[in-house]
Amino acid sequence: MENFLEKILAEKQVEVTQMVMETPRKVRQVKGFVQRLRDNPERLQVIGEVKRASPSLGAINMGVDVLAQATSYAAAGVSAISVLTDPVFFKGSIDDLRLVAQNVDVPVLNKDFIIDKKQIARAVNSGATIILLIVACLTEKDLQDLYEYAISLGLEVLVEVHNAEELAIAHRINAELIGINNRNLKTFEVSLQNSLDLAALQENGRFYISESGIKSPVEAEIVARDFRAVLVGEALMKDGNPKAAAKGLQVKRHVD
Numbered sequence: 001m002e003n004f005l006e007k008i009l010a011e012k013q014v015e016v017t018q019m020v021m022e023t024p025r026k027v028r029q030v031k032g033f034v035q036r037l038r039d040n041p042e043r044l045q046v047i048g049e050v051k052r053a054s055p056s057l058g059a060i061n062m063g064v065d066v067l068a069q070a071t072s073y074a075a076a077g078v079s080a081i082s083v084l085t086d087p088v089f090f091k092g093s094i095d096d097l098r099l100v101a102q103n104v105d106v107p108v109l110n111k112d113f114i115i116d117k118k119q120i121a122r123a124v125n126s127g128a129t130i131i132l133l134i135v136a137c138l139t140e141k142d143l144q145d146l147y148e149y150a151i152s153l154g155l156e157v158l159v160e161v162h163n164a165e166e167l168a169i170a171h172r173i174n175a176e177l178i179g180i181n182n183r184n185l186k187t188f189e190v191s192l193q194n195s196l197d198l199a200a201l202q203e204n205g206r207f208y209i210s211e212s213g214i215k216s217p218v219e220a221e222i223v224a225r226d227f228r229a230v231l232v233g234e235a236l237m238k239d240g241n242p243k244a245a246a247k248g249l250q251v252k253r254h255v256d
């Protein structure tokens with residue numbers, strides 16, 4: 001049986017084949033995400049995500065007003081906004097990202113399954129300032145090449161891992177920004193315990209983010225000690241007041 005990730009990657013290959021290689025322009029100028037983490041160690045930072053649907057849940061909020069949602073996140077003081085651009089499994093589009101980037105002055109993360117430079121050039125030209133690279137989607141060599149390409153363009157790169165082996169790879173390529181996904185992309189099972197288990201392997205000088213399954217300030221508190229930020233989609237997309245919800249997740253961290 002093909003797992004979910006294999007299905008997504010097979011489809012992504014088709015999408016990328018049909019894409020043209022754009023000439024990358026300059027990265028949009030905003031105060032960077034890492035800088036925002038550096039400046040705010042005392043509160044858990046939030047990346048609010050725009051996500052209409054997902055393979056595990058189906059429709060989350062298909063009728064969302066993308067601009068209003070992103071503006072609410074920005075008004076709540078999020079450190080970045082993530083926009084899903086995968087059309088097939090997440091019902092997103094690059095136009096969503098462009099719309100958000102044109103209207104907020106916070107970093108914007110292009111959330112997609114990136115396997116090719118063409119996607120990175122498109123991300124920059126659409127206003128993204130951060131891209132996601134998922135260790136489980138790439139060979140170490142391709143991960144390293146795409147990472148270096150993105151950095152050379154002036155992008156920030158969030159490197160996503162799910163287990164200790166992938167975390168070691170993220171450390172080897174010298175990623176500064178590492179996301180621990182609580183969701184297993186092969187089975188879509190979610191456990192916050194994954195972040196807590198891998199926290200012991202964190203290295204000094206890098207910034208770690210806990211991704212997925214954070215639904216309330218209670219869950220935010222659980223990861224706030226070991227993580228600088230959380231990446232939250234579903235809970236914010238389903239809340240009638242996304243601004244208040246995004247603000248409520250910025251809980252106090254106990255920094256020694």
Ligand SMILES: O=P(O)(O)OC[C@@H](O)[C@@H](O)c1c[nH]c2ccccc12
Nearest residue numbers: 181211212213214231232233234235
């Ligand atoms: O909706 P949640 O459970 O708050 O999760 C957000 C985000 O972490 C999730 O969308 C995500 C994390 N890594 C990904 C990789 C691809 C697509 C989606 C994701």
